[in-house]
Amino acid sequence: DAMVIQNPRYQVTQFGKPVTLSCSQTLNHNVMYWYQQKSSQAPKLLFHYYDKDFNNEADTPDNFQSRRPNTSFCFLDIRSPGLGDAAMYLCATSRDTGTGRSPLHFGNGTRLTVT
Amino acid sequence: AQTVTQSQPEMSVQEAETVTLSCTYDTSESDYYLFWYKQPPSRQMILVIRQEAYKQQNATENRFSVNFQKAAKSFSLKISDSQLGDAAMYFCAYRSNNNDMRFGAGTRLTVKP
Numbered sequence: 001d002a003m004v005i006q007n008p009r010y011q012v013t014q015f016g017k018p019v020t021l022s023c024s025q026t027l028n029h030n031v032m033y034w035y036q037q038k039s040s041q042a043p044k045l046l047f048h049y050y051d052k053d054f055n056n057e058a059d060t061p062d063n064f065q066s067r068r069p070n071t072s073f074c075f076l077d078i079r080s081p082g083l084g085d086a087a088m089y090l091c092a093t094s095r096d097t098g099t100g101r102s103p104l105h106f107g108n109g110t111r112l113t114v115t
Numbered sequence: 116a117q118t119v120t121q122s123q124p125e126m127s128v129q130e131a132e133t134v135t136l137s138c139t140y141d142t143s144e145s146d147y148y149l150f151w152y153k154q155p156p157s158r159q160m161i162l163v164i165r166q167e168a169y170k171q172q173n174a175t176e177n178r179f180s181v182n183f184q185k186a187a188k189s190f191s192l193k194i195s196d197s198q199l200g201d202a203a204m205y206f207c208a209y210r211s212n213n214n215d216m217r218f219g220a221g222t223r224l225t226v227k228p
Binding site: 033040041042043045048090092094099100101103104105106107108109 | 147150158161206211212213215216217218219220221
């Protein structure tokens with residue numbers, strides 16, 4: 001089945017130690033997103049890729065970076081995690097049709113703990 | 116910037132009964148799409164239903180239907196014949212043509228047997 005896969009499901013890192021979260025998709029969608037979701041809150045968009053074009057949200061901290069080496073893979077790098085970065089990180093994809101009609105398809109998320 | 120507001124942090128419904136979850140949004144755009152997503156505990160976010168703003172007819176998917184009031188910028192979700200498996204966080208979302216999808220704060224739905 002075509003899907004969005006996030007690895008790992010759970011990630012523990014130390015304060016200040018760089019960490020990378022991974023996302024892959026078999027849907028061949030051209031748009032990929034990273035959302036941060038804290039407990040019982042709305043997912044917050046960090047950035048998205050339209051093909052290889054990177055679109056950063058204005059309030060996304062510089063501590064968060066992303067890479068998309070090809071259509072299938074996208075990575076979220078947190079350069080120096082703080083305690084406030086502990087959250088669920090959701091990867092999503094969509095097929096751009098020139099409108100907003102296409103829904104987002106989400107992975108299972110990676111829960112990040114910072115110790 | 117577009118905002119999405121869900122004013123009900125929590126709702127509960129008796130099994131087999133009907134419940135309505137509220138959502139309002141703010142936008143200056145005329146062409147956009149609205150979505151309801153379901154997020155069960157520790158599970159993946161999945162699409163429940165979608166509404167195109169240019170369509171007057173309310174979307175329906177089996178037991179799920181919406182009441183879309185474009186002038187009032189309101190987009191509520193009705194769940195009929197509620198089932199235990201409907202228990203989840205429900206997020207209302209707005210998307211325009213710029214690829215961003217904005218979510219409301221969510222409503223936690225409890226289904227009582």
